[in-house]
Amino acid sequence: MTGHGSNGHGNSKRGRVTLRDVAEAAGTSRSTASRALAGNGYVADSIKARIQEAADRLGYVPDVSARTLKGQSSGLVGLLVSDLRNQFYAQLAAGVEQTLAAAGQQLVLVDDHGSEDQAAAGARAFLSMRAAGVLLAPVGKAATQALVDRGMPVVEVDRRSGVRGCDSVTIDSELGAREAVGHLLARGHRRIAMITDETAWDTGQARLKGYRAAHREAGVPVSRRLVLTLGLRPADPIGDVSAFLDQNPDVTAVFAANNVVGEAVWQELKRRGQRVPADCSLVCFDDMTWMRMVEPGVTAVRQPVYDMGVRAAEMLLKRATGIGGRPAAEVLQPELVERGSTLAVPQR
Amino acid sequence: MTGHGSNGHGNSKRGRVTLRDVAEAAGTSRSTASRALAGNGYVADSIKARIQEAADRLGYVPDVSARTLKGQSSGLVGLLVSDLRNQFYAQLAAGVEQTLAAAGQQLVLVDDHGSEDQAAAGARAFLSMRAAGVLLAPVGKAATQALVDRGMPVVEVDRRSGVRGCDSVTIDSELGAREAVGHLLARGHRRIAMITDETAWDTGQARLKGYRAAHREAGVPVSRRLVLTLGLRPADPIGDVSAFLDQNPDVTAVFAANNVVGEAVWQELKRRGQRVPADCSLVCFDDMTWMRMVEPGVTAVRQPVYDMGVRAAEMLLKRATGIGGRPAAEVLQPELVERGSTLAVPQR
DNA sequence: TGGCGAGATGGGATCGTTCCCATGTGAGAA
DNA sequence: TTCTCACATGGGAACGATCCCATCTCGCCA
Incomplete structure (x- = not known):
C-alpha cells in the first residue's frame, strides 16, 4: 500500500537519503532544494514541484540532528x-x-x-x-x-x-484536602485519620495544611496521633495502615492523601472486614478508575x-x-x- | 547545593558551552578534549584531569545532535x-x-x-x-x-x-482466552457471551479463536449471536452492552475481551442490578487494578x-x-x- | 648511532542542514 | 539605453563532535 515496496533506493552511498540526493535527482542545488521543501525564500513553482516529487520518490526524511545543530529547535x-x-x-x-x-x-x-x-x-x-x-x-x-x-x-x-x-x-491541594475533610467534619466525624506517603513534596504539605484548616474552621481540635506518614515508597503500606488502625480504633473516617495510599487503606479495610462507610468512612485525594467501580463508590477529590x-x-x-x-x-x-x-x- | 549557582558562565558567544570552550579553558585542542572526555585514544593523565575539571567547571554538556550527525546513534x-x-x-x-x-x-x-x-x-x-x-x-x-x-x-x-x-x-491471546472461557465452561456455563471492541488487530482475532477453541474442546456449540463486537472506540459501549444483554437474556456468563470492554460490562451489570456472579459470571482479559479492588474480585487473564x-x-x-x-x-x-x-x- | 614504535597531541575533514551572500536573469521605469 | 528591483539560483560557511592522519618526542634495541 505504501507504494514502491523495498525498492525505493536511489542514494549513492549507503542507507540514508539526504538533501543532496534529492537535489541531484531534481537537478538543482542543495540550497534550492532546502528552500523548496522548507517553503521559505524564492523557488520557481516548476522547480519546487520537481524537487517535491524527487523527495517523495526517494523517500526523503530530513535529519533533525543536522537541523538542530544548525541552531533550530530539536522539536x-x-x-x-x-x-x-x-x-x-x-x-x-x-x-x-x-x-x-x-x-x-x-x-x-x-x-x-x-x-x-x-x-x-x-x-x-x-x-x-x-x-x-x-x-x-x-x-x-x-x-x-x-x-x-x-x-x-x-x-x-x-x-x-x-x-x-x-x-x-x-x-x-490545600483546597482539595480542606473540602474533603470538611465534608467528613460536616457529617459529624470528629476523629478523622489522615494517611499520607510523603511530606517532602509540597503537595503533601499542602494536603496536611488543608486537613488542619478544615478542622480549624469546624472548631475541632486535630490530634497529632491521627496523622500517619508512611514515607515515600513504603515497604509494606498495608501492614503500616493495619498497625495504625489497631492503635487508633476510635477513628470513624480516613482521609487518604493520594491514590496509592487510598488503595492500601481500601484493601486493609476490606481485609479486616470493616464495612465502608458503615464502620469507617473514606475519602481519597485523586480520583482513580477503581474508585467508581467499587461498591460503594469512593468519595474522592478529582484532579484534572x-x-x-x-x-x-x-x-x-x-x-x-x-x-x-x-x-x-x-x-x-x-x-x-x-x-x-x-x-x-x-x-x- | 549544585555548586556555583547561576554564575557558571565562561563561554565566549551566547548560551551553550561547547567542546571548544572546554579545550580553550584547559589549554588543549578540541581533539584532545574529545578523547579525554570520551575516554578513548591517548591522553596524558595530567591533561585528562585538567580537561575533566574544566568541563565540570564550565558545566559542559555534549551536544547529541552533533554526535548523532557524525554517525553515532542518537540514543x-x-x-x-x-x-x-x-x-x-x-x-x-x-x-x-x-x-x-x-x-x-x-x-x-x-x-x-x-x-x-x-x-x-x-x-x-x-x-x-x-x-x-x-x-x-x-x-x-x-x-x-x-x-x-x-x-x-x-x-x-x-x-x-x-x-x-x-x-x-x-x-x-488465544491461550488466555481459551483458559478463561474453558474456566467458565468447566463450571457448567453453556451460553457464554464474548464482548470485544476490535477484531481488526490480531489480538482480537486470537481471543475470538480461543473462545471458539474452548467451546470446541468442551463439545459445546458456539452461537454467533453471543459474540458482540463494539468496534474500536465505540461511542456508547455501555449502551451497546445493555442492548445486547436485553436481546440475550439467557447468557449466564460474559467473557470481556479486554479491560475497556470489561469496565463497560461491569458497570452495566451493576447498573441493571445484576449480582455477580450469582446472576452472571464475568471474566476479563487483561487484569486491571480495579478488578482486584471490587467485591467480588473479577476473575481475569493477567498479562505480564x-x-x-x-x-x-x-x-x-x-x-x-x-x-x-x-x-x-x-x-x-x-x-x-x-x-x-x-x-x-x-x-x- | 640510527631506527622503530608506543605515547601524546593537534589539524582538518566530515556528517546534513540552513542561511547569508553573490550572482544572474528579465521586466519595467527613467 | 541603462538603471533598478523583484525573482531565482548556487556557493560556501557555519553548527559541534568525532576521528583519521600527520607530526613530534621519547625510550630502547640492534
Missing part, C-alpha cells in the same frame, strides 16, 4: 515524572503528549522513580538533546535549578520545587490531571517560542466527587 | 502506543522506559490514538530523529513497513502487523505487560547494537487469576 520536549506505573502520571503524560503532538513536537519521557539522581540524569539528557523545553514534576531543587540556569524553558507540574524562574501548573498536562504543555510551547514575560503559576481547581463511601458518623 | 528509542490513558499501554511504556534508562537511552513516546495516519507521522518522526530503534504496537502495516524498509530496527509489541523483518514480543515492555526493549537494544540474525518472535504466557466473579452456572 523534543522532555517530561520527567516520578512513576509512570501510577495512573496519575500516565494521565499527565497523555495530556502532554496530545498537546505536543498537535504542535508537531515529540515527547521524551523520563521516569525518575522519585530519585533526585535520576532526575538530574534526566535533566542532563534533556540539555544534551537540546530539548525545546522541559516539563517536570520536581523531586528536589537540583534538576530544575540546573535547567533554569542554562536558560532552558521549564514548567513544573503538580508540584513546585521553589526554584525561581520557571512556570508552573499545579492543583490546589489530563488537563494539567495539556495546560503545562501549552504553557511550555508558548514559552519556548515567544519570549514570554514573568514566570506564570497556574493553579487548577480540584473537585470533590461524592460517592457512597462517606456517611454520617455511626452512633455508638 | 533515542521510539515507542508508539495506541492510548496512553489506558493502563495497559502505560504499564508497557513503564517497562520500556525502565529498561532503556538502564542502558542510557531515552524514550520518545508517541500516541497514535489508533489512527494509521498518526502512526505514520510517528514513524516519520522516529526516522527523522535517527532513533536507535522503534517499538510499536501496530495499528496497520504501513508504519512498520516504512521503518523496516529503511533499515530501522523494529520490535512489534502486543500485536503483530505481519510485516516481515521485525522482531516481536506478544502475549498468547510490564515485562513485555522490558523484554521488547531488551530485544531492541540487542538488535540495535549487534547485527543480530533472523527476526525473533517471543511469546509470553498469560495467567488466569481466579477471583470471585465466576461461579457454577445458576440452576433455574
Whole structure:
C-alpha cells in the first residue's frame, strides 16, 4: 500500500537519503532544494514541484540532528515524572503528549522513580538533546535549578520545587484536602485519620495544611496521633495502615492523601472486614478508575490531571517560542466527587 | 547545593558551552578534549584531569545532535502506543522506559490514538530523529513497513502487523482466552457471551479463536449471536452492552475481551442490578487494578505487560547494537487469576 | 648511532542542514 | 539605453563532535 515496496533506493552511498540526493535527482542545488521543501525564500513553482516529487520518490526524511545543530529547535520536549506505573502520571503524560503532538513536537519521557539522581540524569539528557523545553514534576531543587540556569524553558507540574524562574501548573491541594475533610467534619466525624506517603513534596504539605484548616474552621481540635506518614515508597503500606488502625480504633473516617495510599487503606479495610462507610468512612485525594467501580463508590477529590498536562504543555510551547514575560503559576481547581463511601458518623 | 549557582558562565558567544570552550579553558585542542572526555585514544593523565575539571567547571554538556550527525546513534528509542490513558499501554511504556534508562537511552513516546495516519507521522518522526530503534504496537502495516524498509530496527509489541523483518514480543491471546472461557465452561456455563471492541488487530482475532477453541474442546456449540463486537472506540459501549444483554437474556456468563470492554460490562451489570456472579459470571482479559479492588474480585487473564515492555526493549537494544540474525518472535504466557466473579452456572 | 614504535597531541575533514551572500536573469521605469 | 528591483539560483560557511592522519618526542634495541 505504501507504494514502491523495498525498492525505493536511489542514494549513492549507503542507507540514508539526504538533501543532496534529492537535489541531484531534481537537478538543482542543495540550497534550492532546502528552500523548496522548507517553503521559505524564492523557488520557481516548476522547480519546487520537481524537487517535491524527487523527495517523495526517494523517500526523503530530513535529519533533525543536522537541523538542530544548525541552531533550530530539536522539536523534543522532555517530561520527567516520578512513576509512570501510577495512573496519575500516565494521565499527565497523555495530556502532554496530545498537546505536543498537535504542535508537531515529540515527547521524551523520563521516569525518575522519585530519585533526585535520576532526575538530574534526566535533566542532563534533556540539555544534551537540546530539548525545546522541559516539563517536570520536581523531586528536589537540583534538576530544575540546573535547567533554569542554562536558560532552558521549564514548567513544573503538580508540584513546585521553589526554584525561581520557571512556570508552573499545579492543583490546589490545600483546597482539595480542606473540602474533603470538611465534608467528613460536616457529617459529624470528629476523629478523622489522615494517611499520607510523603511530606517532602509540597503537595503533601499542602494536603496536611488543608486537613488542619478544615478542622480549624469546624472548631475541632486535630490530634497529632491521627496523622500517619508512611514515607515515600513504603515497604509494606498495608501492614503500616493495619498497625495504625489497631492503635487508633476510635477513628470513624480516613482521609487518604493520594491514590496509592487510598488503595492500601481500601484493601486493609476490606481485609479486616470493616464495612465502608458503615464502620469507617473514606475519602481519597485523586480520583482513580477503581474508585467508581467499587461498591460503594469512593468519595474522592478529582484532579484534572489530563488537563494539567495539556495546560503545562501549552504553557511550555508558548514559552519556548515567544519570549514570554514573568514566570506564570497556574493553579487548577480540584473537585470533590461524592460517592457512597462517606456517611454520617455511626452512633455508638 | 549544585555548586556555583547561576554564575557558571565562561563561554565566549551566547548560551551553550561547547567542546571548544572546554579545550580553550584547559589549554588543549578540541581533539584532545574529545578523547579525554570520551575516554578513548591517548591522553596524558595530567591533561585528562585538567580537561575533566574544566568541563565540570564550565558545566559542559555534549551536544547529541552533533554526535548523532557524525554517525553515532542518537540514543533515542521510539515507542508508539495506541492510548496512553489506558493502563495497559502505560504499564508497557513503564517497562520500556525502565529498561532503556538502564542502558542510557531515552524514550520518545508517541500516541497514535489508533489512527494509521498518526502512526505514520510517528514513524516519520522516529526516522527523522535517527532513533536507535522503534517499538510499536501496530495499528496497520504501513508504519512498520516504512521503518523496516529503511533499515530501522523494529520490535512489534502486543500485536503483530505481519510485516516481515521485525522482531516481536506478544502475549498468547488465544491461550488466555481459551483458559478463561474453558474456566467458565468447566463450571457448567453453556451460553457464554464474548464482548470485544476490535477484531481488526490480531489480538482480537486470537481471543475470538480461543473462545471458539474452548467451546470446541468442551463439545459445546458456539452461537454467533453471543459474540458482540463494539468496534474500536465505540461511542456508547455501555449502551451497546445493555442492548445486547436485553436481546440475550439467557447468557449466564460474559467473557470481556479486554479491560475497556470489561469496565463497560461491569458497570452495566451493576447498573441493571445484576449480582455477580450469582446472576452472571464475568471474566476479563487483561487484569486491571480495579478488578482486584471490587467485591467480588473479577476473575481475569493477567498479562505480564510490564515485562513485555522490558523484554521488547531488551530485544531492541540487542538488535540495535549487534547485527543480530533472523527476526525473533517471543511469546509470553498469560495467567488466569481466579477471583470471585465466576461461579457454577445458576440452576433455574 | 640510527631506527622503530608506543605515547601524546593537534589539524582538518566530515556528517546534513540552513542561511547569508553573490550572482544572474528579465521586466519595467527613467 | 541603462538603471533598478523583484525573482531565482548556487556557493560556501557555519553548527559541534568525532576521528583519521600527520607530526613530534621519547625510550630502547640492534
